[in-house]
Each structure stands twice: as C-alpha cells, then as structure tokens.
Amino acid sequence: MKILLMGNPNVGKSVIFSRLTGAHVISSNYPGTTVGFTKGRIRINGQEAEVIDVPGIYRLEPISKADEVAIKMVAEVTEGDVIINVVDATNLERSLYLTMQLLELGIPMILALNMWDDVKHKGISLDLEKLREFLQVPIIPTVAVAGEGIKELVANISQAKAPKIHLHTEEERWADIGKITKEAQRITHRHHTFLEKLEDATLIPHTGIPIAILVLLISFAFIRFLGESLIHYVMDPFFYRFYGPLIIKLVKIPFPSGFFYHILIGNSADFVESLGLLTSGLYVPFGMVLPYIFAFYLVLSLLEDIGYLPRLAVLADTIMHRIGLHGFAIISIVLGFGCNVPGALSTRVLETQREKFIASTLLCTSVPCMAQSAMIIGLVGKHGLAYVFLVYGILTMIGILIGLILDRALQGESPEIFMEIPSYHIPHLGSLLKKLKMRIMEFLNEAVPLVLVGILIINILTTVGIMNLISSLAAPVATRVWGLPKEVIPAMMIGFLRKDVAVGMLKPLHLSIKQLVIASTVLAVYFPCVATFFVLVKELGLKDMAKATLIMVTISLTVGGAINLLWR
Amino acid sequence: MVSLAEMKVNTTGVIKQLSGGVQFRAKMNSLNFRIGKKIKKISKSILNSPVVVEMDNTRVAIGWGMAKKVFLEVLNEDSSHGQSECG
DSSP: OEEEEEESTTSSHHHHHHHHHOOOOOOOSSTTSOOSOEEEEEEETTEEEEEEEOOOOSSSSOSSHHHHHHHHHHHTOOTTOEEEEEEEGGGHHHHHHHHHHHHHTTOOEEEEEEOHHHHHHTTEEEOHHHHHHHHOSOEEEOBGGGTBTHHHHHHHGGGOBOOOOOOOOHHHHHHHHHHHHHHHEEEOOOOOOHHHHHHHHTTSHHHHHHHHHHHHHHHHHHHHHHHHHHIIIIIHIIIIIIIHHHHHHHHHTTOSSSHHHHHHHBSOSSTTTSBOTTTHHHIIIIIIIHHHHHHHHHHHHHHHHHTOHHHHHHHHHHHHHHTTOOTTHHHHHHHHHHOHHHHHHHGGGSSSHHHHHHHHHHHHHHOOOHHHHHHHHHHHGGGOHHHHHHHHHHHHHHHHHHHHHHHHHSSSOOOOOEEEEOOOOOOOHHHHHHHHHHHHHHHHHHHHHHHHHHHHHHHHHHHHTHHHHHHHHHHHIIIIITOOOTTHHHHHHHHTTOHHHHHHTTGGGOOOHHHHHHHHHHHHHSOOOHHHHHHHHHHHOHHHHHHHHHHHHHHHHHHHHHHHHHOO | OEETTTSOTTOEEEEEEEOSOHHHHHHHHHTTOOTTOEEEEEEOOSTTOOEEEEETTEEEEEOHHHHTTEEEEEEESOOSSSOOOOO
8 A cells, every 4th residue: 555645845745754654854844845755654554554755746737857756656556545635724725726636536535734733823714624525535634843633644544535526627626626715714814923024024135135145144154163163172072082092092902003004093193184994084074074064954954944945046046047047946056065965856846957957067066065165164274264265256156157158058048936935934843853863864874984985995096006106197187287286186086986085185285275275176176976976867867967077077177277377 | 907027016916817828827827826816916026036926825936037927907006904805
C-alpha cells in the first residue's frame, strides 16, 4: 500500500510526512522546498505502508519539472493506494481545485485540513460538516508543526473514500468549488496585526529593500560572530589542548615515527598544515567548518521557517531579470551558500532549461559553499576582513558578468515570477532544531569521508612522487597566468574533491595576500566539487554541464590572470 | 478597464480579462487568478519589479509583464477599511 501526500505547494506536506514516518525531510515556509520525492514507512493496523512526500502542485497539468515528478507519482497509483490531500485551511478555494482533480481520478482520499490554528486569526470560519457533506471524504483538521491532529489522521487513513465523480471541465470544477466555499466558508474582515504589517513592509520595495540589506548584513555578521566564537572558545581549545596532544601520544605508541605516523598525524604542529588523517582530517571539517555550518544553517533555517525567503525573491526579481533569471533563483543561491548540492537541486522549480543553466553556472562560479567560505574567512581573513570582501566582490562581479552575457547569448526569455507569498510564521523550535540537526548530519556524513579520502590521496600521491610530476606539468599555468607557486597544484587537484581541504592546503605555502586572493578566487571558480558536479550532470544533462564547465575553466584562467596583472 | 500594472495601489478590482495564451491563463489559474476574482493591489512596481496583490487573504507576487496582461474593473479607490467579503 502506498500513501501519497499531495497538495498545493507550501501547505505543510513535508511536516506531515515527518510526523507520520519519523523520517527527516527538509521543510520550510516557501513553495518548492520539496523538489524530488521522499519515501518513508508507517504501520497502520499492523500493516506496513509506504508514505510518499510528493512535491507541491496546484493542478495536474505540469508547469515545472517538480510538477512533472508529482504528476508521474499520481499516474503510478495502483489499487489500494491512498492519497492524503493536504489542504491549507486558510486558502480553501484555491486548494480545492487540485482536490477536485484528484477526486475525479477515483483514488481513495482523506483530507488533512492543515494550518487549522491560523484559520481563526485570519478571520475565517469553516463549517467542517458542510465540507464533509460536499466532498464525501474524511476531513481531519491538523496543525502539523505542533503535531495536532496527526493521530486522528493516521487513525482515519483506512477510512479514505473515493466518491464517484465524473470527469469535470475546468468551469464545472470552479462552479462546484464556488458552491462549496460559499456554503462552508465565511471570511470576515479584521484589523491587521503587527506581523501582517511586517509582512507587507518587508515585501514592498521602498521599505523592503533597505530591510533586506539590513537582514543580509546582520545575518553575515551573526554567522561570522558565532562561527568565530565557536572556533575560538570551543573547537580550538578542544583540538589543541585536549584532542591533539592525546592523539599524538596514542599514535606514537604503535608508530613512533615513519610512514604511518606521517599519514596519521602529519609533520606540523598546525592542524591545517599537518595533513594527517587524524589531525587535519578531523580538524578541518569539525574544528573549522562545522562552526560555520552550524551558524549558517541556524540563520537560514530561521529565515526559511519565518517565511522571509520568498520576499527576498520578490525584491531581487528586478536585478535577477537582468541576468536572465527571475527572483526565485535567489533561493537557490542562498541555499548554495550553505552547500551547492541543495542549491543545484532547488533549480528544479525554475521553469526552463535556460534558467536552470544560468542558475547552475552562477552557483558553480560565484557561490562558494559555507565549507569553502569558512576556510576563506579563516585564511584570508587573517590579513583583514577587507580581503574577504574583495574575494566575494570579485566572485559577485563574475556572477553578474556571466549572467549578463548568458542572458544575451542564450535564446529565449526568462519566465516571470508568479508566486504565492506565505504569511510569516513564528518558527516552531522543535522543527527548527530538527532541521538544523539534519543539515549538520548531512554535512558530516558527506564531508568527513571525502575529506579523509582527499587527505589520504594527497599523502599517497606525494609519497610516490606523482603529485610532484603533475605539479611540474601544470606549473606554467600556475606561475605564468596566476602568479602562484607550483605548490598550489595539489590543492587545485584536491579541490575537485573538497574545496575546504583545498583552501586549507594553501596555508603551509605562506602565500602573499595577493596570491591568497587569487588562489581562493580560482579555487572557488574553476570547477565544482565532485558532489555538485554529479548532481548537475544529472540535472542539466552532460552536454549543458560540459558547457558550464568550459565557462568555469575559462573564467578561472582569465579572472585569475587579470587579478594577477592588475594588482600591483 | 485598467491593467493590473496601471491600477493604483490600495485599490480593489475584479478580473475581467486575462490577455494571454493558454499557457499564461493556465499559469494564472493555478493560483486562482480567474475572471471574476477580486484582487487588491498592495504594491506598485519600481523599475519593472513585480506587483504584489492580495487575493483571498493571501499575497501573490506577479511579474511586471504578466501584470500588464491582467485587466480589471476598478471597484473602489481604497478598500482597506470596513469592507467585509464573503468567500
């Protein structure tokens, strides 16, 4: 038995999914958080059922790639499957269109009337009995974020009904919906609350833009403050005073020196420079990157759950149009600052291949992930924060330039923004922490093994002399074009695997600040990390990804060369 | 009739015409923008920025180009007070 969670975007399907299955999925307060489908399991009356969190959709005719995923899921429904139709109780009329379409398919349905707590203070009253009478399916009011109504929902899944309804025309559907809402719903006007005034102030350009700038500045300052504080007061003392001396002692018991000692501990007291598996291999991901990952996702999750990001998308729309995108792409970019992989996946909600191509290329060239940023801030920031801003400024300029060029060079136009702006919600602390934990675990699961593999590869390649050979071969590019010593080549190679380790590998080279800026910029631009690369091959197709890669290599050569020439 | 792009801020209008192709109308319909629906303009466009409107208690942002294709009959100049509507 399959249970499909279906409904309009941003009605809380993913929250209900987590509640039903205990599985962890990312949910946020904006349309399009779920772009693929997630499966989980649940036991009902001793029987195991599969629950599928389907991307939100307004109607069964596709507009974006995420819509197609949803429609395909519906087409694959078989005998005995059930739909839990999640409906935003505060937006009944619009939600019912999909409900009608689904009912016409004759799939047994149970309706979760979510955000039930918002109904009252939005001045809406709903007659549940009348609704049940009209739709003839079980209707359960829920407040998914607080877990209310979930038990009743589960208890009633077996009661799902498929009332006999003929296929309607569009007009007939709206006529029926009109009748239902007229009888079952009353909306009364009431005065706007403070939160609603804030909703508009952050959305309307002349107040929204200054607020957006402030929000971004505060976010950046907070992330840096929290990240640095955690490193300075927690991670560094732990690694240098406790863990480091201990692990060196322990390793020295079986391997007082030689090859294994070298691979495990390395040959420097600095845990970034040592390149040992148990020193750099753990210090880079846990000691340097994790604090920033934590700080970034704390801020991002907060902004997501409040519902700020769609407003940012609207405000950025004008600028984004100049570079061939529309406002929603800003959400991909914001996610990309955390990790390029979710950023790349989120481009699925963009409607055209052209937009996806531009957004993905921008993501790879101009949006360093938080792991990379943490290392850049750590390394370049030592020479002054101004140089960090210089690197980001250069990356931003590259992004704008690529966007402007691609917008002109590629055929077609960008579709315009047309999206629902969700109300602000006070974040639910439990959900927020769960999401934060999930993202941190995702980072650790993904990053730590790759960091260790990367460091192992460097050690092996260096020991057998291959690294030296490659460095010599690639030396002309590094020295003549970028003005960098040939020792940066190993870092470039590891950058394919993990950019954070790559930036860290610059540290023992004792580069000048000019070289450090060039190397950081080139490392950010020249190629996406392996995880992002494969996701994009899948999302864009091999051909477009090859084109994007060509752009990245060209940009890294020219921009790196240009900084080298211009900076005297 | 006036287009949504030209309609004044804080005015409410009834959609009379969606002047675009099938795709455009399907897109509009997906968010319940249909002939006969009442919408209130919340913010005007600056440098072709999207227009924000209120419909059925929700806010929707519409790209400038699309807003030019939505034609409405203006109901009143300011509907921010005292009006109660039934769905």
